[in-house]
Amino acid sequence: xxxxxxxxxxxxxxxxxxxxxxxxxxxxxxxxxxxxxxxxxxxxxxxxxxxxxxxxxxxxxxxxxxxxxxxxxxxxxxxxxxxxxxxxxxxxxxxxxxxxxxxxxxxxxxxxxxxxxxxxxxxxxxxxxxxxxxxxxxxxxxxxxxxxxxxxxxxxxxxxxxxxxxxxxxxxxxxxxxxxxxxxxxxxxx
Amino acid sequence: xxxxxxxxxxxxxxxxxxxxxxxxxxxxxxxxxxxxxxxxxxxxxxxxxxxxxxxxxxxxxxxxxxxxxxxxxxxxxxxxxxxxxxxxxxxxxxxxxxxxxxxxxxxxxxxxxxxxxxxxxxxxxxxxxxxxxxxxxxxxxxxxxxxxxxxxxxxxxxxxxxxxxxxxxxxxxxxxxxxxxxxxxxxxxxxxxxxxxxxxxxxxxxxxxxxxxxxxxxxxxxxxxxxxxxxxxxxxxxxxxxxxxxxxxxxxxxxxxxxxxxxxxxxxxxxxxxxxxxxxxxxxxxxxxxxxxxxxxxxxxxxxxxxxxxxxxxxxxxxxxxxxxxxxxxxxxxxxxxxxxxxxxxxxxxxxxxxxxxxxxxxxxxxxxxxxxxxxxxxxxxxxxxxxxxxxxxxxxxxxxxxxxxxxxxxxxxxxxxxxxxxxxxxxxxxxxxxxxxxxxxxxxxxxxxxxxxxxxxxxxxxxxxxxxxxxxxxxxxxxxxxxxxxxxxxxxxxxxxxxxxxxxxxxxxxxxxxxxxxxxxxxxxxxxxxxxxxxxxxxxxxxxxxxxxxxxxxxxxxxxxxxxxxxxxxxxxxxxxxxxxxxxxxxxxxxxxxxxxxxxxxxxxxxxxxxxxxxxxxxxxxxxxxxxxxxxxxxxxxxxxxxxxxxxxxxxxxxxxxxxxxxxxxxxxxxxx
Numbered sequence: 099x100x101x102x103x104x105x106x107x108x109x110x111x112x113x114x115x116x117x118x119x120x121x122x123x124x125x126x127x128x129x130x131x132x133x134x135x136x137x138x139x140x141x142x143x144x145x146x147x148x149x150x151x152x153x154x155x156x157x158x159x160x161x162x163x164x165x166x167x168x169x170x171x172x173x174x175x176x177x178x179x180x181x182x183x184x185x186x187x188x189x190x191x192x193x194x195x196x197x198x199x200x201x202x203x204x205x206x207x208x209x210x211x212x213x214x215x216x217x218x219x220x221x222x223x224x225x226x227x228x229x230x231x232x233x234x235x236x237x238x239x240x241x242x243x244x245x246x247x248x249x250x251x252x253x254x255x256x257x258x259x260x261x262x263x264x265x266x267x268x269x270x271x272x273x274x275x276x277x278x279x280x281x282x283x284x285x286x287x288x
Numbered sequence: 289x290x291x292x293x294x295x296x297x298x299x300x301x302x303x304x305x306x307x308x309x310x311x312x313x314x315x316x317x318x319x320x321x322x323x324x325x326x327x328x329x330x331x332x333x334x335x336x337x338x339x340x341x342x343x344x345x346x347x348x349x350x351x352x353x354x355x356x357x358x359x360x361x362x363x364x365x366x367x368x369x370x371x372x373x374x375x376x377x378x379x380x381x382x383x384x385x386x387x388x389x390x391x392x393x394x395x396x397x398x399x400x401x402x403x404x405x406x407x408x409x410x411x412x413x414x415x416x417x418x419x420x421x422x423x424x425x426x427x428x429x430x431x432x433x434x435x436x437x438x439x440x441x442x443x444x445x446x447x448x449x450x451x452x453x454x455x456x457x458x459x460x461x462x463x464x465x466x467x468x469x470x471x472x473x474x475x476x477x478x479x480x481x482x483x484x485x486x487x488x489x490x491x492x493x494x495x496x497x498x499x500x501x502x503x504x505x506x507x508x509x510x511x512x513x514x515x516x517x518x519x520x521x522x523x524x525x526x527x528x529x530x531x532x533x534x535x536x537x538x539x540x541x542x543x544x545x546x547x548x549x550x551x552x553x554x555x556x557x558x559x560x561x562x563x564x565x566x567x568x569x570x571x572x573x574x575x576x577x578x579x580x581x582x583x584x585x586x587x588x589x590x591x592x593x594x595x596x597x598x599x600x601x602x603x604x605x606x607x608x609x610x611x612x613x614x615x616x617x618x619x620x621x622x623x624x625x626x627x628x629x630x631x632x633x634x635x636x637x638x639x640x641x642x643x644x645x646x647x648x649x650x651x652x653x654x655x656x657x658x659x660x661x662x663x664x665x666x667x668x669x670x671x672x673x674x675x676x677x678x679x680x681x682x683x684x685x686x687x688x689x690x691x692x693x694x695x696x697x698x699x700x701x702x703x704x705x706x707x708x709x710x711x712x713x714x715x716x717x718x719x720x721x722x723x724x725x726x727x728x729x730x731x732x733x734x735x736x737x738x739x740x741x742x743x744x745x746x747x748x749x750x751x752x753x754x755x756x757x758x759x760x761x762x763x764x765x766x767x768x769x770x771x772x773x774x775x776x777x778x779x780x781x782x783x784x785x786x787x788x789x790x791x792x793x794x795x796x797x798x799x800x801x802x803x804x805x806x807x808x809x810x811x812x813x814x815x816x817x818x819x820x821x822x823x824x825x826x827x828x829x830x831x832x833x834x835x836x837x838x839x840x841x842x843x844x845x846x847x848x849x850x851x852x853x854x855x856x857x858x859x860x861x862x863x864x865x866x867x868x869x870x871x872x873x874x875x876x877x878x879x880x881x882x883x884x885x886x887x888x889x890x891x892x893x894x895x896x897x898x899x900x901x902x903x904x905x906x907x908x909x910x911x912x913x914x915x916x917x918x919x920x921x922x923x924x925x926x927x928x929x930x931x932x933x934x935x936x937x938x939x940x941x942x943x944x945x946x947x948x949x950x951x952x953x954x955x956x957x958x959x960x961x962x
Contacts, residue, residue, distance in 0.1 A: 129907060129908055130906050130908075131837055131903060131906060131907065132839050133848075136839070136846040137839070137868045137870075138870075138882040138884075140903070140905055141911045142904060143813040144813045149810065149811045149812075159676075161672045167530055168523065168528070172523050175523075175811060175901065176899070178882075178901050212669070212670055214660075214672045216671070216672060217677075218673065218676035219671040219672070224667050224669075225663070225671065228659045228673065229681065232651055232656075233684075236645070236648035236685065239644055240644055243640055243644055247629060247637055247640070250628045250629040251628075251630060254627075254628040254629060254630045257628070258630075
């Protein structure tokens with residue numbers, strides 16, 4: 099097979115180009131980047147366990163221990179510098195692979211790290227106060243408010259009853275007219 | 289410069305002490321010479337603090353790395369934009385910023401307060417001087433001195449935390465600080481009213497603009513903070529119920545409650561004790577929030593490093609709470625209501641329930657924030673109180689509050705009749721039910737989201753009806769074209785209709801919050817050319833194709849950028865870029881751990897949110913998280929509407945102040961009878 103000079107140059111350029119280029123979209127392996135160190139912590143390819151919805155649901159109930167305040171799943175998929183959340187994730191996967199249920203995995207975390215491992219305290223004992231005190235306070239306050247409103251409106255009604263005879267002598271407007279006026283005022287903006 | 293800065297701090301501190309002493313003495317004894325001296329002390333304190341700020345800015349811009357604050361927060365290659373924000377990006381600088389802005393507000397209160405309210409000013413000067421002097425004392429004695437020097441001079445500074453190198457972080461802290469700080473002025477007027485025993489509506493008139501200003505700054509600060517969290521932190525949300533977020537929300541809630549209940553005092557002479565208590569507690573909560581943020585007593589991603597600065601705030605709080613309470617309790621007999629409530633079904637009663645809910649939410653947020661400490665004290669057990677807890681407790685209260693947002697404006701002042709209620713509620717209730725039915729037919733089943741959007745429909749029905757009736761009344765009365773009538777309606781009744789615009793903003797926010805119930809996400813490891821698909825809650829299928837990874841140097845960082853091609857239902861939509869940034873100093877040394885920049889494509893229906901997790905073994909094979917966040921755009925739109933409404937309310941003019949129409953209901957009754 100013969101090849102002319104132009105064909106030879108094109109072939110050489112194409113070969114060199116392919117060798118120099120990191121990768122081609124949609125084909126071939128991913129090439130190395132120039133400075134991997136500045137691209138963050140080196141990662142491994144995600145496994146099925148990393149994207150399993152069941153594990154994610156468990157991890158969303160468990161707090162990362164790095165101090166970020168996030169749950170394990172959110173931390174490992176947000177703070178890619180965190181070294182705690184990937185380990186905690188592996189711990190979840192390992193427990194699941196031992197055949198433990200979601201609740202057993204959560205219980206195992208609580209046994210190891212204490213109640214603070216949970217994103218919300220369990221609804222028992224003193225923690226019930228955490229859940230119900232705000233609602234209770236609002237209900238009690240609403241009760242007091244309704245009672246106070248009753249008292250005030252009764253007092254206002256009593257005052258009106260006392261004041262009514264004094265004002266009966268000089269009404270320039272009938273109650274119907276006053277009601278009409280009130281309706282007009284309600285309709286009027288401002 | 290640091291010597292001058294230190295001298296300025298000491299001078300400001302002494303001026304603060306002098307202003308406090310002369311302000312209180314001058315106010316109590318009625319001595320005009322002392323009152324004048326207090327006023328001048330405020331001006332001098334402000335001038336001295338401005339000098340201190342200039343000194344710190346000069347040190348920052350001159351890269352004087354012998355100053356510990358400059359070395360710890362900046363570097364030679366930090367962009368100029370962020371050199372400005374370096375002033376408040378750290379503990380010491382933010383304290384200086386706080387004291388300076390407080391002294392500016394104190395000066396403005398002295399200068400801008402009308403002659404009618406002059407009697408309050410000596411006490412206002414005294415209170416603002418006490419608070420400013422406290423902040424300066426923290427810098428001088430804590431120690432948190434922004435002018436402290438190092439025993440050596442580093443070649444370059446440590447640089448600014450990458451997460452703070454975001455436009456949101458340039459504006460979020462100062463806005464929040466402005467909100468926190470400006471609460472001091474209404475608080476100072478409240479203390480002045482208590483001390484001078486002038487407890488009529490005058491002090492309320494004097495603080496009206498200040499309370500609105502505080503509320504507006506707090507609102508803007510919170511919204512920008514949400515935006516920053518969304519675009520910078522990369523977890524795909526904007527509110528995480530972090531303790532520092534929570535304590536910033538507390539004064540906003542109490543201030544919002546006040547802005548509603550103060551109308552009852554202005555119109556009916558009622559709730560004097562309550563309104564005073566709301567202003568006093570708003571300020572105390574702002575100091576409490578500062579304590580939580582700066583002490584590190586509760587773990588938070590936002591907290592400044594744990595230091596003894598927080599305990600200065602705790603001490604200040606422990607002095608301020610009893611002092612305020614004693615003064616308040618002593619004046620309670622002077623705070624009797626001038627009239628009583630006439631009916632359970634009235635605007636006043638609905639505002640009281642509105643206040644109950646605002647305070648209920650504030651309490652539950654405070655309770656949840658402090659519960660880990662309480663649990664440790666009582667049971668010795670550390671617990672975490674995260675979003676599941678706050679959502680469970682606060683969503684029902686928030687929905688009830690949203691309902692009241694629609695109910696309140698429909699009920700007449702003093703007393704509402706049955707025919708009136710029927711007429712008022714017909715359209716809004718129908719619109720709420722209509723929205724609910726549409727959502728149910730569309731297949732939505734999430735109860736919280738259903739209620740939020742349906743109640744949003746109800747509130748919008750109320751707002752629309754109010755605008756329509758007001759506009760048509762003007763159109764009939766003055767023969768104005770409808771558009772002009774609508775504009776003039778708002779212009780002449782800024783408080784009322786500006787308030788309705790704020791309510792519209794709140795509806796948009798609630799609807800947007802509801803959208804997050806339908807968030808979907810996936811993770812994938814992709815080689816160039818490989819794709820992953822994700823179905824949106826609207827049924828569209830998005831395809832994300834990893835294109836390439838490129839690396840380049842920018843001003844103060846090395847960037848690793850990953851490019852993703854996006855298509856929806858097979859139709860090309862564009863490209864998204866997400867980055868890893870390794871920040872470096874001027875010598876090329878790494879300054880922080882690599883940070884992540886999110887790629888966001890924002891739309892009316894949903895946001896596409898792409899995060900580069902990292903590269904597999906240093907190759908172009910990349911780990912991604914792809915998220916579809918519905919309705920996030922409406923959070924920011926709602927924020928704009930809310931701020932716009934707030935500005936309308938705040939704008940000067942627009943009819944006589946409400947106080948001149950005090951007890952309008954009674955005036956009408958008298959006029960009708962004479």
